[in-house]
Amino acid sequence: MKKITLLLLLVLTQIVFAQTKLTENQKLAATCKVWGYLKYYHPQVASGKTDWDNQLFDVLPKVEKANTKDEFSLVLENWINSLGEVKAIAAITVPKDVEYFDKNFDLSWLNNDKLFATTLSKKLKFIEDNRFQGEQHYVGFDSRDNSFVKNTNFDKLDYSDRNSRILALFTYWNVIEYFFPYKYRMDQKWDKTLEEMLPVFIEAKNDDAFYTAFQKLTVKLNDSHAVFHKYSTGNANFLPFNCKIIDEKMVVTEITADELAKADDIKVGDVITKFNDKTIKDFVAENRNLINGSNEAAYLSNLMKFGVYGYSDNVKLDFLKDGKTITKTINWYDYNNAHKNEFKKGIQKEKFKMLENNIGYVDMGALKINDVPEMIEKLKSAKAIVFDIRNYPNGTYIDIANFLNSKERNFIMFTRPDSLYPGKFIWHGPRPCGSENKNNYKGKVVVLVNEESVSHSEETAMCFQAADNCTIIGSQTAGADGNVSNFEAIKAVFTRFSGIGVYYPDGRETQRIGIVPDIEVKPTILGIQQGKDEVLDRALQFIESGKETKLKTTLNIKNETFLK
Template sequence: MKHLFVLLTFLGSLSLFAQPKLDTLAYQTFQNERFPIVNFETLGKEVDSASVIQYLSMEEKIQALSTVWHEAKFNFANFDLIPHVQWDSLYRAYLPKVIATEHIMETYTVLMQFNQHLRDGHTRILPPLYHFKKQKLNFVPIHFKQIEGKTVVYKVNSKDPVYSNITIGMVLEHIDGMPVQEYIHKQITPTLHFSTAQDSIGRIYHHELLRGAENTVVALDFKTPRGKLIRETFTRQPYDWNVRKSVAFKILPGNVGHLTIDSFANEDTFTEFKKHFPDILNTSALIIDVRHNGGGNGHWGHEIIGYLTKDPFYPSMTLMNTYHPSERAWGGQAIQSKKTIYDWKPYHTETYKKPVVVLISELTYSAAEDFSSAFKMAQRGVLIGTATGGSTGQPLGYHLPGGGVGFVCTKRDAMYDGTEFVGLGIQPDVEVKLTLEGLQNGKDEVLDAALKYVKQQKNKS
């Protein structure tokens, strides 16, 4: 009996030292939980003003800058386009700057200035929603173009009588008594994120020029086409996003269809396109206008091209990086890039076979550039206008102290044949620029050039 007790005690002691099995699924789950995903659905929720954070501690400021630094260091896809940027050195240089800030908006201003060095339109910093809405997300609904070195009214996006004195072609001279270029230099460019020169121009004049704090009054000095100087004052308000239709269609002289697509944000774009397609089929030529399309999901653009050709066509080439720390330890390649290319096979029963033109500009961006790239590779028609913004890819969102959000571009795209357009823009086949004289005389010279082109194509057939 004594021997049996000793044996059982020995076996029991062995069980105490039994080693666990590696649960690979649990291990992977644990690792993924270390990298949380930003829930974009919660970003738009209102914040109770009583719980708004006004100041960050020194530790939180350092954490915020460090987060922007390391998210870019390991995830940014385009460091090769900015070889002069020494990211680690910049991080050290910005540490005292961020520590010296007081109010949370000062802190986020420094974060935006740090991020700006990456020169990428998909890589940006957004302040906490409450502060962003109060200080940055308020507009006067007048959009401008830089034409011949002047700041020219291009569109008034409101039917409110308060804007009735503002007409297309007016030249803006001063904002709050300050010359426009000086105002841009002081108020906009220090925190602007952009990819190319034309991207910065598009952002400044179309999106940023009249932004400011909620309910603030801005005084604008204009010169009319007749040379008269006038001053108008407006109050900045939150933008009503419902006034913008993503798809519009009309018939131009010569039975030419003019399809304007201002967004590829969701399936609604494709649904609206399909509603117009029976009318498009009856036209003698089609002009697709994506000059103000800021992007969305490239899938919907490819669906539309699938109605313009029966032949397979090629979306962008994609490069995605994977980091392998063990390879780095072994002296191998820590970063391994995976190239993805594929063809899109149209499946729609009806196909539009008449001449097609796509209009592009510096505001043609992201998924709209993917659309333009695929259209060009499909050899279905020509691109007319000016170079696109030069930024596409997949932004990764991450949280920052105090409730802000950062984004970093994680995917590199090029045309299927390898032609680069990130940091450059997609070049038009026929370059046409707006002129001040043309705009003031009510002309759209880019659209006119497209009409001339399709007329020539019809005469050839």
């Protein structure tokens, strides 16, 4: 009987031990959170009185040796104690004029009893209540837009070293955790992304693997602004034409080097069905974790910008012509040669013009601020003006809004990070556009948008929507409004993300959704082959129809989470 009892005790002991033993991933994920939290909250750390990167290198071996919750908590408690005393301060009150946006804020993990001892949780909570209230050492805010600026330099780190890769991941993860305004809009919880990416970064033992891991990490933001660039030692090569994906096919939409495209008999409207023996459907699927995009339209657009290049001499493409498949081996070219049309001297886009039937047209990507008075003078008598924002405008919307509006109207609100309470965002605005103007433009205002309309383009569209008689025509925009925050600290990597939140005055979101058109129109393969601008054609049809009622349509968005 005694032997049986002893055996049962041993079994129970092993079960309890197994339940309390922490995995490497659990310990590293929790360490990441504590390290970032202390970086922005602890007075001795946030003020820059310690080398916080080296502190991580010092604590990681101790974390590795800890097995149980109590051992792990003791390592972190001793670490916090070594930083110096956190003095109790008067209760921090929120100013009356401050309204918080809290959808991103969550410090509930401080009380995770599966990872932290009660004494550690209390110590972390005390730091929150008595957090640093000065100018942050590790966070800077641009004086113009309050966007995040990272000031640590990692250029000397060796990313063949495991701990250096962990530092890179920890740094970026915490930047997003506390300063990305749309964390709550991600498809996947940011905590889960940390758990998934830790093994990927640990196993990324060479530069290429490390950069690929980082690329996959930034894509998880679901943010069209979150571009990732690797400063490669080799030069990428490009095709002498641009494409758009329609109906799971690549369609040539623009020739960027006439002679090179002519040599391969490539014309606008040509349909590509395979890219290096892969169907376009497969090509789209295999790049989803490498190319960013707030929504499907933005992803497909970015895939054609950042996914269609190579380091070899040529690429194999299958074309569909007259019902037959023709396979061609097309040469890649360096950027300057592949985009010769853009560098031809003397060729300038027409900034604005009068179309038939007394309809004005403005290319917002070409129009400059000093062109606005002349544009207004020439188009003020038009019965309608089409503002084409399927491009990136040049800061002209305020002056144009004064012309379009009969009075001042609010059109936008922002959320900006609070440096005194990292993770929280503060509402700013609303911001108005337009002014009291009895002589404002009285005709129809039509705005053209598509997936190329991103950031300032979307803000411009929001401003024009406030006009007296505006209709948005086109397709889903890129869904990434707001000024960007650059993150250039890590060697050979440039990345950025949306730094401030953007909303309509009534709180409606634009991130991932974009500017919803009143009339949805998408280009077709046939239309491109016939040389038509089907979006502009639909706008002209709307203007001539004489109907004042907007033809509301529903965006065809495959991923329902964009609207949640």
